[in-house]
Amino acid sequence: MGVDRRTALRRVGLLVFAVNVCLAAAKAGVWYATxxxxxxxxxxxxxxxxxxSLVVVAGLYLTTQPPDFEHPHGHERIEPFVSLFVAAGVFLAAGGVLxxxxxxxxSPAPSAGGGSALAVGVLVGSAAAKLLLYRYCLRAxxxxxxxxxxxxxKDNRNDVLTAVAALVGVVGAAAGYPTLDPLAAVVVGVGILYTGYEIVRDNVGxxxxxxxxxDLREEILRRALDHPEVxxxxxxxxxxxxPEVDVSLHIEVEGEMSLNRAHAxxxxVVESVRSIPAVDDVFVHVDPKELGEWKVDDAPGVPFTE
Structure with a gap:
């Protein structure tokens, strides 16, 4: 793993943290005022x-450390645990909001506060900032x-939706429908819960x-079979x-070739498959084609043999 990846991930993490702190402070001030x-x-x-996001910054720092004696394959495997910690925090926040x-x-008399231009402004600004963060983080x-x-x-994407829901509540309260304010908060809470579910679902695998x-498995097969002597x-x-993929496969070659050529x-093949960005380690076992171990592939359009 190169320095470029470490620098990029840490930069994104710090930016997300800084934006979230600013938004939390702005919303807390408007909440207090309205x-x-x-x-x-x-x-x-x-x-x-x-x-x-502070935890993510710390986790990305750990996952982007270079390999060492105790972790010869690097530290990337920490990342799914960081993501699950994110999900735990998301669930706690959702519970508090709901x-x-x-x-x-x-309650007998729902709060009627919150119909000010200040509240509208902070929610519109939050939605815009979160939409930009969503695109930036997803691309990175x-x-x-x-x-x-x-x-x-994904959390930033759902934050856009919850900000819009909160905006509906604020405008509704200003129009004389104070119940819309806590109803909007319920929508926000449900949106936060769904974010946590998505994060858990995507990282358990x-x-x-x-x-x-x-499609990745098919690409692995194609790269192996693209070699003219396989x-x-x-x-x-x-x-x-x-977050990375380990691959093992058997390839068939002419049984009479020299050991040196089979090794080459x-x-x-290892280098070709390993050049796929998502792949980490590749293990290739060489078989003589005369053993007749060819099999039919389950993946459509990808032959195992000539």
Missing amino acids: GSLAVGSEAVNSLSDSAY YSAVRSLL GRRRDSPALVATA YLVGAAPPD RGAHDVIAHYVG IETE
Whole structure:
């Protein structure tokens, strides 16, 4: 892993943290000034975002450390755990927001605060900032194969929706419908819960060694079979180890070739497959094609043999 990836991930993490702190402070100030429960729930959401983005920064620092004696494959496998910590913080924030909203709805006189231009302004600004962060984090996360940044991007995307929901509550309160304010807070809470669910769903596969998408498996096979001296391939196994993919496969070559040439072919196939950005380690076993171990591939359009 090069310095470029470390620098890029840390820069994104620090930017997200700084924006979340600014938004939390702005929303808290407006909440104090207007009394809007919808804005208050957004302030809690941004405070939670600030806390977990700090954890993400620390986690990205650890995951981007170079390999060492105790971790010869690097530290990227920490990233899914960082993402699950993000999800835990998201769930806690959602619980707090929903508790406050339901309690307000059940009270005899829901709060009528929050219909000011100040509240509207902070929510519009928050939605705009979160939309930009979503696009930035998603692009960086996919480019750098970072599940922590992809999780952060999804949280920012849902923050846009919750800010819009809070905006509806604020405008509704100003129009004489105070119940819309706590109802908007409920929508915000549900949106936060869904964010946590998405993060858990996307990262559990990294931890349990799930198979990568079919198109990646097909690309692995194609690269192996593209070698002019490879006659077939079988027993292809690809699975996640952290956010990266480990691959093992058997290739068939002419049985009469020298050991030196077979070794050279193996090395060339390993290098070709390993050049796929999502792939980390590649293990290739060389078989003589005369053994007849060719098999039919389950993936459409990808032959195992000539």
